[in-house]
Amino acid sequence: MSIEELEHTADLLYRVRAASLTDLFVEAARALMQTLYGDPSGPATASWPIELKAADRESLLYNFLSEVLFLSEAENLVFTGFDLTVTASPPSVTGWLRGRPFDPARDAGGTEVKGISYSDLAIVERDGEFCLEVLFDV
């Protein structure tokens, strides 16, 4: 599993690799949390259920990351763990987001993410590995 930051002039473009679709979604969510909060570690004290469906895998990822972003900002939570099950057919994600309350002293080391972009958003499966590129508007 890996998260790699690629060159993009204005925003943040990540390439994420994982052995399964579920791990790919988990890593993408971790990339989002790291962008927002720098080092989103620490024991979880809150859990939030998540259940989403979409027409295709890319839409599912867009919906999932957008929902994680919304919940983090609206509920003032830093998510540190993701217990997910992601299926490709039909595209769905279910599970729990685990985290703790936002702490300004500890979590102000990142930058704001305005949204998840569909531009060039693609999930590719090759040689048993899943890979995606996703752009965060910052």
Added chain:
Amino acid sequence: MSDTMKGVTRAGPFEWELPVGYVPGMRVPGRFFLSEVLAETLEAGALRQLAHVATLPGIRCCSLAMPDIHWGYGFPIGGVGAFDLTEGVISPGGVGFDINCGVRLVSTPLTEADLGAKTAVIEELYQAVPTGVGARSRQRLGREDLRSMLSDGARWAVESGLGTERDLVRCEGSGRMEEADPTQVSAKALQRGLPQSGTLGAGNHFLELQVVDTIFNPEAAAAFGVEAGSVAVMIHCGSRGLGHQVCTDYIQVLEAATKRYRIDLPDRQLACAPIDSPEGRSYFGAMAAAANYAWANRQAITHQVREVLGRRFDLADGEMPLVYDVAHNIAKIEEHELPGGRERVCVHRKGATRAFGPGTPGLPPDLAAQGQPVIIPGSMGTPSFLLQGTAEAMRRTFGSTCHGAGRVMSRSGAKKHLSGGAVKEVLRREGILVRAPNDAAIAEEAPSVYKDSTEVVRVVHEVGFGRLVARLRPIGVIKG
């Protein structure tokens, strides 16, 4: 010519054309404006995005990009597209997540010497205006307030005691889009908007103390209300989480609409719907409501700034008048001169600023002879500029010009090559104090990651999409 410019035709000293056929499905050419120096940093991705906009149904004239063009998502940053109201589409990809991100300039009678060591006033402003990731509003707002912000924009703030009637006259469109339909804004967006009113945000948003160091056009400067040697305050922010959520929600809605209306798109971020469709009207109403939130937000921040400066330097609000407030991420219905006569079109400006020329209907009477004030922010270490809108912009770019310097280095590159602490120290030696939540925020927004604002504005001036009025030198920066 670099590989990036392959397939591009030169159309003038600063003008370049992407011919139809540059990418499949283009309905009109692309047109952009750069000096050769600026062309050296142009990315292929930005040109591809400019061409993609040209494939959208109902686009009029051409897909345009201003001299600060760079690679974004959906439209390029610096992109302008005008669409026929019957045949054309509206797209969140032409507005962006930060709906009505914009900039305003407040003048003061203070000089740099009046500020003293500056550290104290910058710290007080930093404490007064909630800034950075996770910042929460100090205002106690209810749902009714929020609905009024969405409907009434800056007027809500003024009627709540956060400004003066004159402030409204000096906002683009009086700080309000009448097409706003708060019923089209989701519960999620409202939830994000409620605690963020009056907050600056993060990333490239800033609050900057500046000194007016050069006046290029004394008559226009006097009309706009800026004086050489005086301190001004520039505020750059947008519609916060509320606007971000409106964009997120409607990309999903318009994705489905794109399929329903059988629109072929080269990029899903350009999800769109006919302007006069249920989905298009719904997005436009929600976007306009978010734009109104942004104007109310900038007005609330202005009030916080006036409170600090008023207390420290014994100034009344009237001594700190608003020069102007412009949006640079927005879609608006405007009337423009087209080959068949005057026509109402939907103008998308994504990282582009309205630049209405002298005599354009809707300008405040005292500015009608000069044209609209146009505010172009620099970066932390480079100057900002005040320009006036022009007849040439009305004729060539649907009354639009650039919105800033435009980035040349990625954020990852900036963090790799620059240290926030070192950048801060270099700026301090140049007389520019920087206050930010963390050093990484300073590195990511260092002056060297942006194009030279002076060169961008020179091109704008040369092509006539804005005429120079004044230059403002930064002396203190609060980064979000």
